[in-house]
Amino acid sequence: MRERFWETKSLExxxxxxxxxxxxxxxxxxxxxxxxxxxxxxxxxxxxxAQLDLTTRRCTNYPKRHELVPDCVELTPETARSFDWLPETCAYRRVAEGRPLEDWHPLISGTSETVRRAGVSVSDQVISAANVHPDDIASNILKWV
Ligand code: SF4
Ligand code: SF4
Structure with a gap:
């Protein structure tokens, strides 16, 4: 990877x-x-x-994610520009909008721990849908966008 490639390349x-x-x-x-x-x-x-590992914050079945979870959306340069629900902090959204990455981004800090420390990760904010009965999903809704 070229150093600070995100500053010189478009998503495409x-x-x-x-x-x-x-x-x-x-x-x-x-x-x-x-x-x-x-x-x-x-x-x-x-x-x-339910496919997310809450400790690593990584998908446990990334190659098969669209098979296992039909609603798992695909992020592309085009969708990064059009998905209004992506967080302001999302690196794809930031690059698509011509904004710099934050200092806590692992490409800059060198560690994923800074994402958690910055308070932008789902860590400590969520529970896995695997542990919730479908009838109780409505009680977990909060306004966000
Ligand atoms: S939403 Fe998609 S990428 Fe995220 S954990 Fe689920 S299947 Fe994996
Ligand atoms: S930066 Fe965060 S919101 Fe954006 S694609 Fe990666 S995990 Fe999802």
Whole structure:
């Protein structure tokens, strides 16, 4: 990877290694969300996908994620620009909008621990949907966007 590649390349120009490295591992995109039909507003929950390892904040079945979880959305340069529910801190969103990465991003800090310390990861904010009965999902909704 070229040093500070995200400052000189567009999302379309990233190779596979650079694309994967750009993810800060916050796992905010793995939270369960719904779009309300009456006002198009996105509501998010305090639940994360059952496939997420809450300790590492990584998908436990990344290569098969779309098979296992049909609602798992694919992030591409195009969707990084159009998904209004991605957090402001998401590295793909920031690069797509021409904004710099924060100092806590692992590509700059050299460790994923800074993501947790910065308070932007799902750590300590969520519980796994694997541990919640479907009837109780509504009680875990909170307004976010
Ligand atoms: S929100 Fe963005 S930076 Fe965070 S885990 Fe998802 S894709 Fe990666
Ligand atoms: S399948 Fe994996 S990448 Fe997709 S939402 Fe679930 S944990 Fe996240």
């Amino acid at each position: 120009e990233l190779n596979d290694e650079e694309w994967e490295a750009l993810c800060d591992g916050c796992a905010q995109c793995c939270r369960l969300r719904f779009r309300e039909s009456d006002n198009d507003q996105v509501v998010t929950t305090t639940l994360v996908c």
